[in-house]
Amino acid sequence: MDNKTKLRFGGLALLTAAVLSLIFVLFTDSWPIAILLAVAVVAGTVFGLIWSSRRQQRQFLERLKKFDIDPEKGRVNEANLRRMYHSGGQAQKDVITILCMAQKCSVEEAHAMMKNRPTRQQMNQMAQQQMKGQRRPHR
Known part of the structure; x- marks a missing residue:
């Protein structure tokens, strides 16, 4: 404050x-x-x-x-957030609060993000993009 x-x-x-x-x-x-x-x-x-x-x-x-989420590090695994969201109750409200603050979106948009499960193809594309970012240049 x-x-x-x-x-x-x-x-x-x-x-x-x-x-x-x-x-x-x-x-x-x-x-x-x-x-x-x-x-x-x-x-x-x-x-x-x-x-x-x-x-x-x-x-x-x-x-x-x-749910194995460490707020001190500042990085959150999306799978843990989804698990927390689908457990319902107060945990679901907490996930929506986190998403609204992080993404600067409305509550409805946050619910839509969590309900939309990525397909296997989308997951593979995300994994490939992460691998491209982690590759080291040849020396």
Whole structure:
């Protein structure tokens, strides 16, 4: 997250705390208690959101590792993605998310890419193209 976004979230949290303190003053009749309550509520909410976000990220990485996908290397085997897609459920949603981000396409296009299985001829052509790229020049 960049600094501009952090400043926006900080400003939003400060504004929320100010509004909550005004509301709490109506119930407590004491400014210091109202401000402390508002800060505590906002801090609890912010820490809850941060914890939830990190938990979701950790679960996403665990789901990827179940299908032998290592996100740290940045290279993904298409066969593993297809296997993950056809397992269904949350794994399928994860594959669609990965494809949409990598290919910069819509959800429908990502589904179409995963449903379209390459024929044997297409697979042979792709293998030949990869072999051409890997050949070393004669010395």
